[in-house]
Amino acid sequence: QVQLVQSGGGLVQAGGSLRLSCAASGTIASISRMAWYRQAPGKQRELIATVTPDGTTAYFGSARGRFAISRDSVGNMAYLQMNSLIPEDTAVYYCNALTHWTFNYWGQGTQVTVSS
Numbered sequence: 001q002v003q004l005v006q007s008g009g010g011l012v013q014a015g016g017s018l019r020l021s022c023a024a025s026g027t028i029a030s031i032s033r034m035a036w037y038r039q040a041p042g043k044q045r046e047l048i049a050t051v052t053p054d055g056t057t058a059y060f061g062s063a064r065g066r067f068a069i070s071r072d073s074v075g076n077m078a079y080l081q082m083n084s085l086i087p088e089d090t091a092v093y094y095c096n097a098l099t100h101w102t103f104n105y106w107g108q109g110t111q112v113t114v115s116s
Contacts, residue, residue: 002026002097002105009093009110012085016114020080022095022107030099034071034078038091038112045094051078062088085114 008020024031033052039045049069050058057069068081078095095107 002028002031002099004095004097004105004107006093006095006107006110009112011113011115014086014114014116016085017081017083018085018112019082020093020095020110020112022078022080024076024078024097027099028074028076031075031097032101033098034069035096035098036067036069036078036080037094037096038089039094040088040091043091048093049080082112085112087114087116089114 003025005023006020008018012018033050035050036048037045038048047060048063049060049067051069051071053075059067066082066084070079071077090113092109093112094109097105
């Protein structure tokens with residue numbers, strides 16, 4: 001099993017930046033991919049970005065060009081650098097770990113609020 005603990009987030013003005021962190025523990029070697037999702041009020045949870053152990057990244061939706069996902073060399077930390085934030089980025093952000101390409105684990109979620 002994998003445990004995920006998130007940190008970062010908070011309130012920022014439009015155009016600002018924030019960095020989210022996710023610390024993984026447990027059977028880290030079983031992690032096939034880490035990812036960040038977000039869920040805005042009244043909307044479904046959406047995938048933002050993914051990173052595999054070899055560092056391959058992928059971005060989805062409006063995150064392209066503004067957000068950057070990364071992972072440390074040990075593999076127990078994942079980050080989401082968010083730049084040029086807009087009010088539409090306001091959401092609860094979740095760290096995700098997929099193990100054996102099958103089982104999903106989630107962080108506790110962290111609120112990001114972007115004021116106009």
